[in-house]
Amino acid sequence: MLRRRNTIAGWLFLAPIILLFLTFIAFPLLFSGYLSFTRWDFVSGMKGIEWIGLKNFQNLLHDQIFLYALENAVIYILCIVPVSVICSLILAYLLNNKVYIKNILRLFYFIPYISNAVALAMVFKYLFRASGPINLVLANLGVTDLPQWFSNPSLAKIPIITLVIWTSIGYQVLIYMAALQDVPIQLYEAAEIDGASGTQRFFKITIPMISPTTFYLVIIRTIAVFKLFTSVKIMTGTTSERSSTTLVLEIFRQSFDKYNFGYASAMSWVLFMIILIVTLIQMKGQKKWVHYGS
């Protein structure tokens, strides 16, 4: 009797989330999987869907812009993830009981994270423009050959990288601060009695003890970089800028600018596969790190 009541209640409580899962996750994923083997411009209706087999994926391999987007993702990750994670750790370490007015200082670092992303991207677009404040500072420092941040392909990623690092630190500092508070104080006391210096304690105790958090932050930042859209879209405008473009931006352009729904679906599946692999690495890794946890 009770068991039956539990079963009914359980399924009723789960019904809305299951319904949403089927409508907005399972069906779309399968449908875009199907579309990735077709050519379709949407305007011609369902009848216009034309099966072309693996052609989309073959084309992807020769699509310069797509390959640039992948290459850019690697560069973005290499530049953004280490810097933003290391800066966050140092800031969190100092903020944790090594300063006064901790809560006010923490706020400073957190504000960029909660500010409107489009507004910030606009600000950075103006900050980095040829006659903008960044170049003004450089000119005052005596730089004569002022960088053209957006038109020079080798520099075009820098404003984006700066913006992403800047906005990501606030959140990561919070997570690190929580992790640091969980490190047993006895460890530090014991090390201090043994005569370990501050630096030694940081590298021999703090770093290993919070490695699960570091791992977690590296993974979520990596995934976030793969999904980069807003900042790149705003800062590079409407033209396809190969030196800064990203996978999501190209999916957006192929589908909603050019109406190549089949081709864009193939790209979406590549993105899906990449995120899948990164998440699986995370789940595997988490199990390994678990013994640090409690």
Add this chain to the structure above:
Amino acid sequence: MKKATVRRKLIATVILFIIGLAFLLPLLWMISSSLKKSSEVFSANFTWIPKTPQYKTYVSVLNSKSIPLLQMMKNTVIIAAATIFGQLLIASLAAYAFACIPFRGKNIVFIMLLCAMMIPSQATLIPRFVLFSYIGLYNTHWALILPAWFSVSSVFLLRQFYQKIPGELIEAATVDGAGHLRIWARIMLPLTRSVMTSLIILVFIASWNELLTPMIFLTDKKLFTVSLGINLYNAGDQDLINKVMAAATIVTMPVIFVFLMFQKQFVEGIMTAGIKG
């Protein structure tokens, strides 16, 4: 010995304060530029505080007919509120089922949700677009709200908190004849108010900042969100810069105020949520 630590602490405070100020420079520059004449913004003799602050710019930005920012803020608040309500209701019901109702089959659903975590929402944009076009929800706020009701991380987070509630409480309530709906509403929801608050703020910030989906699903300017509104200024030239920065300030400040008001709950929420996240 003691004196040395105080001094070290003071130095660290000053250093972090300066770095913190540097962190806020882009935002301060945004506000400063919004109060200048557009010709002043990139002038060679830069000042942080304009000689005569141009408050008029704010009035004209707020009254602009071509980019009705106030309307857009209203739209964004409506979307955020509907998203928060639906997402948290559905997530907390599911979390309750996972944490507190023993029944067969819930593991399958749990694994299903775990799998959903690996699917980036960007990979499902096209079918969602097709779906919404066919059922007539394209170019309505529902196209943004409905998919946002599905949030695995909210479910998992709430489940964690529900698991921490002592089982005796639920047993006692069951003995008193309370059904699950009642236990959920009378025990679980009130006891987990703090995590709910931080989820509300998190979801609010996310929907206030979203650009990709409004860009795809909304075409009617009357329905636009603030992110799309700012984006309309994106095509602008240098003459507009003070207006752009005023608009950027207008959409940034409310969120910062909301955050300042609920800072404590929010920070605590992230700190407990993020670790196990």
